[in-house]
Amino acid sequence: MPVLRSTVLIDAPPRTVAGLLRDSDVAAAALQRCGHRLSAPVRLLAPGDEIRVGTRIGPGVRVPVRTRIEAVSPAGMTSTLVAGPLRELTHTVTLTPTGAGTLVLDELRWTSPLGLLGRAADVVLLRRLMLRILAARSDVLVERAAELVAAPVVVATALLRDGLLLIAQRTRPPALAGRWELPGGRVEPGEKEPDAVVRECREELATAVRVTGRLGTDLPIDAGVLRVHTAELDAAAPDPQALEHAAVRWVGEDELVEVDWVDADRAVLAVLAALLRSGVAAVEGA
Secondary structure, three states: OOEEEEEEEEOOOHHHHHHHHOEHHHHHHHHHHOOOEEEOOOOEOOOOOEEEEEEEEEOOEEEEEEEEEEEEEOOEEEEEEEEOOOOEEEEEEEEEEEOOEEEEEEEEEEEOOOHHHHHHHHHHHHHHHHHHHHHHHHHHHHHHHHHHHOOOEEEEEEEEEOOEEEEEEOOOOOOOOOOEEOOEEEOOOOOOHHHHHHHHHHHHHOOOEEEEEEEEEEEEEOOEEEEEEEEEEOOOOOOOOOOOOOEEEEEOHHHHHHOOEOHHHHOOHHHHHHHHHHOOOOOOOO
């Protein structure tokens, strides 16, 4: 099975780089630079999501390829081929923190059809095509990472109690009214993220919480970058109230997929499910 490896160093933490890897806008921009086209169901990809790529192999000639996200975390991302000209294709991205930033290691493994002819195509066409795409993706990652590191931060709160998660129903803007989210809001200038979580829960839910960790990757959104923190109610804290939402409610793991989530919070459902299964206060590395 042929293997292709490529590395790049990004001046940003692994959580930030991982958030950009799952951003279909980043992938689309990289592919567009090479003449290819991408379509995805959502901007922020999660396990199970499928991506469609129109791979340009010549003037006016595109080959359809479909891949599925298998895993995404601050440690990297894995996708596999669902449909396309190859028999198999696995793309694994591993993120390693260093003193100079995050080392991104891409590893592609594939099985070509057509025996000797397919192996010749590997050398003449496929490797060159993949290397061009990875180089373009690296350029876009470097550019977007610099923007995301400097972007305003929004915090979201995964508030846990007795194996349940608190969710809140939005009232605005009209496009999001009625959908559900993790409560939270913008971090004020000079404010630490855990302090913002505590303040937002006091202002939105009229309750007091204790922050217990971070959850998942950074999430690029239109307002900047969303970061999810885990929290518990303080001892003797009052039950959360819907001061700025239409409603709040507690849900279990089996209810997560039934909720009409806002897009950004949908991206962390797999990690939220693991958190509720584990019964611990936080999954710091998830």
